[in-house]
Amino acid sequence: MTISTITAQDGPRTQTGPGQGNRRQAMLTILCGIALAVALVPHATDLVSADTITTALVLTCPVALAALGGVWAERAGVVNIGLEGMMILGTWGAGFGALQWGPAFGLVFGMACGALGSLVHAVVTVTFKVDHIVAGVAINILAPGVAKYLSSLTFAAMPGGGTTQSPPVPSLPVLPLPFGLGGLSTGIVLGLVVFPLSWWLLWRTPYGLRLRFCGENPVAATSLGMRVTALRHSAVISSGALAGLGGALLVLASSGLYRDGQTAGRGYMGLAATVFGNWTPSGAFAGSFLYGYMDALQLRGGGSAVRTVLVVAALACGILAVLVLLRRGGLRRLAPPALAAVLLTAITALTDSVPEQVAFVAPYMAVLVALVASGQRLRPPAALGKRHDIASS
């Protein structure tokens, strides 16, 4: 038991019943708000245009794969802050693999590099039982150094490359989409397929049940004859491979080359999505989509698009406040949405475009707001972050 898990224990543990209803109601409200706003607010149709959605998918996928990696590791009870470092290893691996043997091998090699990084994490945390966050931080210091060192060895000598950047890499084939939606890189499609696959593996197979058991009660799992160490190793290595795939997609499906510092904290945002996605593949994807969507909006539409989102958010908060009022909820429940609605309305009324620097911050603000909103409804795996050490337990 550490400080990190305090509030999870302190807060009310709502698993079914009113909590579930509240969440459904909140989702419904947000959907209603968006629908209304799209109808009412000028330029709001840009928010749901096909272009925005495909860009959002491309930006979501790397983060979401890191988040899925987080789900794998943390469901087995291992905190994986090192996702960012593993993703960085994946970007180098993808760049090098694609230039040597072609884009498909780039994907595979990126995954392998991420898995290699997570092997270190697995050995340090599972075998040597070092604190998980400490080990992850160490990986995040080590991995960028390794990637930069390798890139200075490999890419610097290539024509068009340098010490911090690779030459352009061959890209993956593009899959045409129906209904005039344009095309989507096969890498992204592959990334999307991994989500249902992971869900099936973790929730519908004996292996997945055992893996999740290790995250809930490793001592009981051991006494039932499960090989906790091996299971946790496999979970952490899969986690790194997924983060590596996320990094590989940044190179092969998004920017078209390896660049130093390309991940820009996406591994960390993935970890955030793992948490407020309540440690499920679907939740992790939805959380990452929030980040990817806001990122796509600020990249494509800039400040004015972000302002439109704020208008939509103001409307949604207003509707929520009215609903609370109709249900005669107390002041404690009414205050947050009402205040938020007033504040957002004031902000949007004063400006017709959000400054560019504030728009850059929008995805991170969205993540923070989502964490605050979902904070106490989350239920982490019971043994998350604990050292599994029979001798000392």
Add this chain to the structure above:
Amino acid sequence: MKLIPHLRGAAIGLLSSVAALVFAAAAAWLILAATGASPLEAARAMVLNGFSDASAAIILNSAAAYYLSAVAVAFTFRLNLFNIGTEGQYRIAALCAAAVGAGLSLPAPLGQVVIVTTAMIAGAVWAAIPALLKTLKGVNEVISTIALNFIAIGLISYLLAPGRLGSGSGSNMGTAPIADGLRDSGIDIAVQGAGLHWSSLLAVAAGIGFYVLIERTVFGFDLRAAGRSVDAARTGGVPLGRTIVIAMVLSGATAGLIGMPALLGDSGSFTLSFPSGLGFIGIAVALFGGNRAAGMAVGALLFSFLDNSSNVLQLMDISNEVVRIMEGLIILAVVITNRLTSRWRTNQARPDRLKDMSAAPAAPAPVNAGGDA
């Protein structure tokens, strides 16, 4: 008589740190040898450069910043609270201090006090956000501090735009310079070129303050107790929420000091090229030093030496990232050896009849004696 086991414990602790260093150095040696460079030449160049007069002051100045950063995170690490947000906290603090300092026309000691205090308050306020989010809303501090680091980047570039706090353009975009009278004139020690900054002595003060507060006060005891076991601390009556907020605020205030040697001693204003990344190095230094005042001092000097002397490697056509790899390996090796020695100590502290039971499962043992270690 009680001293001997203590001495033995300290010796083992020291030995394990040295073993970790040797391991990391050997790994770096192998990496260099594998890529065809001469490890011996590289090591010689680094040591010669590191101990030359001109670089000694630079190394001490940056060690001071590393140490402040390490102390800042150690306030929360000792509570098992992972504040990754030092990076954002010190940059926000330095910006606020620079903006206030630029408008000041106070006499020398008073003006500096105002600037440093501003930095501490700004850092503390920025650190209070994740603390309150955690205690009031249960938001995981690792994630909120990381998000706040990015938000700090956005906020700083917003505030630095001309017409707000800044002027100029490109990477020169920054606050107006602080008056010369308020700048850090430097301590005149016998070195050429660079001098040691007065503001680097803030690190010494922070280290002493950290030691006294954590190891010698009731608050420090509460903090360490909660860091070891939340349940035990809560049962013992430690106010958890208050401890979290105070630890984060102390951490943020200390983080505010990180930028002071650079601001008062070097640049005199906050620009877009103000040193970055100091917050992340502090995490590495704190982990190396086991979050103890003395250990972190050794770590700060070591990392500062490695970072500053690695520049010479580029003259030899070796990427100085080798040093980064070495630093990461040092951290990993140190935490592993610490873990192994603490397990060994626990085993030593057991009654004789239970000793080595976990290490030697083959020996005849009672049926319910537990499994392997």
